[in-house]
Amino acid sequence: xxxxxxxxxxxxxxxxxxxxxxxxxxxxxxxxxxxxxxxxxxxxxxxxxxxxxxxxxxxxxxxxxxxxxxxxxxxxxxxxxxxxxxxxxxxxxxxxxxxxxxxxxxxxxxxxxxxxxxxxxxxxxxxxxxxxxxxxxxxxxxxxxxxxxxxxxxxxxxxxxxxxxxxxxxxxxxxxxxxxxxxxxxxxxxxxxxxxxxxxxxxxxxxxxxxxxxxxxxxxxxxxxxxxxxxxxxxxxxxxxxxxxxxxxxxxxxxxxxxxxxxxxxxxxxxxxxxxxxxxxxxxxxxxxxxxxxxxxxxxxxxxxxxxxxxxxxxxxxxxxxxxxxxxxxxxxxxxxxxxxxxxxxxxxxxxxxxxxxx
Amino acid sequence: xxxxxxxxxxxxxxxxxxxxxxxxxxxxxxxxxxxxxxxxxxxxxxxxxxxxxxxxxxxxxxxxxxxxxxxxxxxxxxxxxxxxxxxxxxxxxxxxxxxxxxxxxxxxxxxxxxxxxxxxxxxxxxxxxxxxxxxxxxxxxxxxxxxxxxxxxxxxxxxxxxxxxxxxxx
Numbered sequence: 239x240x241x242x243x244x245x246x247x248x249x250x251x252x253x254x255x256x257x258x259x260x261x262x263x264x265x266x267x268x269x270x271x272x273x274x275x276x277x278x279x280x281x282x283x284x285x286x287x288x289x290x291x292x293x294x295x296x297x298x299x300x301x302x303x304x305x306x307x308x309x310x311x312x313x314x315x316x317x318x319x320x321x322x323x324x325x326x327x328x329x330x331x332x333x334x335x336x337x338x339x340x341x342x343x344x345x346x347x348x349x350x351x352x353x354x355x356x357x358x359x360x361x362x363x364x365x366x367x368x369x370x371x372x373x374x375x376x377x378x379x380x381x382x383x384x385x386x387x388x389x390x391x392x393x394x395x396x397x398x399x400x401x402x403x404x405x406x407x408x409x410x411x412x413x414x415x416x417x418x419x420x421x422x423x424x425x426x427x428x429x430x431x432x433x434x435x436x437x438x439x440x441x442x443x444x445x446x447x448x449x450x451x452x453x454x455x456x457x458x459x460x461x462x463x464x465x466x467x468x469x470x471x472x473x474x475x476x477x478x479x480x481x482x483x484x485x486x487x488x489x490x491x492x493x494x495x496x497x498x499x500x501x502x503x504x505x506x507x508x509x510x511x512x513x514x515x516x517x518x519x520x521x522x523x524x525x526x527x528x529x530x531x532x533x534x535x536x537x538x539x540x541x542x543x544x545x546x547x548x549x550x551x552x553x554x555x556x557x558x559x560x561x562x563x564x565x566x567x568x569x570x571x572x573x574x575x576x577x578x579x580x581x582x583x584x585x586x587x588x589x590x591x592x593x594x595x596x597x
Numbered sequence: 598x599x600x601x602x603x604x605x606x607x608x609x610x611x612x613x614x615x616x617x618x619x620x621x622x623x624x625x626x627x628x629x630x631x632x633x634x635x636x637x638x639x640x641x642x643x644x645x646x647x648x649x650x651x652x653x654x655x656x657x658x659x660x661x662x663x664x665x666x667x668x669x670x671x672x673x674x675x676x677x678x679x680x681x682x683x684x685x686x687x688x689x690x691x692x693x694x695x696x697x698x699x700x701x702x703x704x705x706x707x708x709x710x711x712x713x714x715x716x717x718x719x720x721x722x723x724x725x726x727x728x729x730x731x732x733x734x735x736x737x738x739x740x741x742x743x744x745x746x747x748x749x750x751x752x753x754x755x756x757x758x759x760x761x762x763x764x765x766x767x
């Protein structure tokens with residue numbers, strides 16, 4: 239009950255802030271249009287700008303926090319501030335480092351004298367910048383470490399004979415949920431070995447999902463809706479599943495027991511494909527769900543600018559709040575599903591078959 | 598070239614992949630070592646202690662029940678023993694009384710028999726005595742009659758009557 243009221247309060251506060259920041263951001267846009275005050279807002283551009291990664295952290299209007307740009311190319315490593323990549327009008331500008339760099343839709347490209355993208359040179363440059371998403375991730379890492387190390391400390395302090403208190407009592411049911419509803423039924427008796435991974439994945443995704451829903455600095459980065467992030471997590475699951483996979487797991491892929499030989503040969507490529515589609519589905523599911531949620535909320539807010547009337551907010555705001563509440567649910571659900579499926583894949587790969595003809 | 602035409606949203610940046618890998622590895626390592634291990638251990642210990650306490654309670658409960666059962670059995674046994682003792686006492690009492698009665702009866706009979714015997718003996722002795730005396734008297738009277746050979750028949754009869762009067766049967 240306390241959790242529910244806390245959540246609704248959270249939603250109300252965040253929705254309010256979200257509207258404030260979103261409106262100020264979008265209101266800044268028409269200035270770029272050629273047709274003056276009545277210029278149409280390019281909704282697609284606005285939304286894509288909000289959900290993609292960036293080299294600086296946009297706060298409001300023309301105010302942004304510069305972030306370090308780290309590039310590695312055949313000419314060596316270079317580090318510079320992202321302020322170098324914009325001019326005094328906050329438009330992308332050319333920075334002459336080892337190459338001439340300019341950002342296009344948030345991505346650093348190498349340009350020639352004429353300002354055209356030099357794809358060949360761009361391919362040689364590796365971008366390891368601390369982008370908005372990376373900075374947001376560092377924040378989430380700090381947050382997670384602080385939360386769980388303090389909870390671990392309170393477990394040590396309070397001992398096992400007393401009931402959990404405070405943050406500990408909030409997180410213990412979630413930890414037990416991951417253990418009893420996710421790990422135990424899917425992995426079986428060896429579940430304890432995979433608990434640290436499952437718990438870390440669950441809370442890492444969940445906290446980042448929630449941080450993405452908070453619209454103002456230092457939150458609001460679409461990290462868990464970024465395909466690079468979800469790909470990394472899916473890769474962890476992929477590596478874990480295939481490294482821990484036992485003899486039976488590989489046998490089921492390459493020589494399915496209990497079926498005729500032509501069927502075995504037929505199933506081999508399908509099963510082999512399944513090895514890769516599992517993590518890919520994990521990657522796309524999380525990416526698409528979180529990105530879709532962000533797009534939905536932004537689209538509803540943009541309705542105000544499409545209709546060019548403040549009265550549109552009468553409809554847009556309640557809808558945006560409603561979607562935000564649903565997104566809170568989705569944030570938890572997607573973290574749960576990712577963890578659940580990871581546990582399922584681990585369970586399938588480590589399952590022990592005692593009777594072969596059972597299939 | 599194909600990938601460059603794809604929406605940049607579904608094009609993973611190598612930078613974020615590297616940083617994510619690093620961040621997740623750090624979180625996984627640190628939390629596994631310093632958070633999940635003690636947390637899971639504490640939870641498991643707490644669950645174990647709860648299980649243990651419940652099992653202990655159950656055990657104590659069954660022990661109590663057993664104790665109660667034993668007590669009841671003991672009580673029933675004691676009650677039975679008491680009843681048995683009372684019964685035995687009653688029987689002993691009856692037996693003693695009966696025996697006393699029997700003995701009294703036997704003694705009484707014996708006394709009566711003795712008395713009767715004594716009476717019979719006395720009676721016989723008395724009768725013998727009477728017989729002897731009667732005999733003696735007859736002899737005495739006969740002697741006196743014989744000694745007085747009187748002509749007088751009247752005197753004779755008066756004399757006999759006189760003598761007869763003298764006989765006092767005591």
